[in-house]
Amino acid sequence: MKVPLVVIRVPKADAAAIESSCRVVVVRSFAVLLLILGVQIAWPAAAAPASQDPVADNSSGSRAKARKRSPKAKKSTAQARKRSAARARKGSRARAKKSSKPSVLDVVAADQLAPADVPNAQEVETPPAEAGSAEPVPIASPPSAALQPALVTEPSLLPVAGTSGRAMSEPPVRDAPPAASSSRTRSGPAAHVSLETSGYLDSDHVSVLSPTVSAGLTDDVSGWSVNGHYLVDVVSAASVDIVSTASPHWTEVRHAGGVSGSAAFEPVTLGASAVISREPDYLSITGGGTLSLDLLDKNLTPYLAFSREQDSVGRTDLPHEYWHSKHVNSLQLGLTVVLSRSMIGSIQWDGSFERGYLAKPYRYVPLFAPGQAAEIPAGTSVEEVNRLRLSLRPSEQVPDARDRHALSVHLAHRADASTLRLDERLYADDWGVRALTSELRYIFDVRRRLELWPHLRHHIQGAARFWRRAYEAIPGPDGALGVPVFRTGNRELGPLQIITLGGGVRLGLAEPPGNRWDLVFEFDAGRTSFSDALYVSERFMGYSTLAVEATF
């Protein structure tokens, strides 16, 4: 049998018409999205499907089934009701006898429970009961009074025992409790302190040592947190860029500190942060805020973040009034979606809008005679470049505006004792740089207190439009040589590829009911290939972190 083939011929349309159509579709779709979000916010109960209410769902379902039952079934139902009523009467008498004694709920305090018995708000499960039983089935007690408000304000967190026959007769399948989360998630405010030291070393003779201390208070139940950190970067460099300008090896110290906080006002969570970073030739002050909205029973979370960074860029030998200024406005828009019981994902757009002085004041660009650049291969040594270049050596100059965009997708999947994390980022900016970054991390629980993870990251990018491996002087009408308007020696604006391999280990030294102590060690090793740059064609780097984390 022949299947008729329908061919739809689409008339050719010009680009403007297609773009116009796309705009209409996008605008309409956006309007629909806003409408859906508006309905969800304004009438959350109405927007929730009927199946969200197990009581209503069960009662309507029961009624429908009851109408279809046969006389025999009705008879057995009546007998079941009699048995149930008798059981309820018996239960009432038993409760009356025990009324003078404290119940299990009163006796079992959280502090007396073993760690494994302390229920997490997410892990509390109502035990199954017989259908039609009038006796409420006690649920596990909250671990402390601090958890109580959350249970009151978030009734959906716990199905109320005894109110739904279906909920009792069809007990929910509880996911395996996470090995680490039960001990990491605490009720009430928890203080955490972290001390870490990081070291960086690369084949371009740059080394960085960074001790960091951070501390904070977090109340998972009330939904607020405050955090602070302070770090010192001790940078020592004798890179090829420094050598090429005949500058001496230098060492510099950077201080950076920041505070952040967040608070939840269901369904909205607000956050704010501020960071200041100071070094002899650079001052950076950043402030920002975040907003996230929990929708569809926290299965869908759109979020928005904004930050502004104000920088002053100078040289150590220049008075501050001669420094350049730069500012960066960043906007982030994302959506987190619960995809299944074991998978969560998010999609995010980042926009970064830089204005001001975007070059490096120490960077100078070698200039070659007209027509000579093609003879300078990638990876030409400092000595060879100095031999061939013109005596004229201008400072770096790049456009004073840069709009950068990134679209990223993040996925996390939890198996019984492992987590797979995948991250993908597409990047483009108006300087012409296009990049693709992929990251994979596989975290697995070796033992109860031991996590290991391998880590792989790959980054590939193209060059900025004004990138040249070797810039040529431009001959003027009078024979004088000019310089290109835009020139850079920043290899990160050229084509490159980075592969980073690493891993980490987290060892639990102690865990609740006492204080929690963790020891974390991470190591990354990477290779960067510069396919079209002077001086170096590859760079190897190593980075490691040793941290001690404590939660009280």
Add this chain to the structure above:
Amino acid sequence: MTVVQLLRSSLLLVLIVSPAGCARLKPYERGKLAHPTMLLGDLSRAGPAHVYAIHEGAVGGDSGAKGGCGCN
């Protein structure tokens, strides 16, 4: 259509389509999602993230994801 327009349109498209694929999980079904490694924020510490930002000519796409677990 420029790259910016493409990114913008893709984002909007996914924003619109995503709710349809969203699972409606009950709190007691979130045991796995509550694991700390499932929080979609950037797993890299500040140090490595800083190194990536310096070595790569691209920014963004990290440490942004909020929510999803619905834990508290």
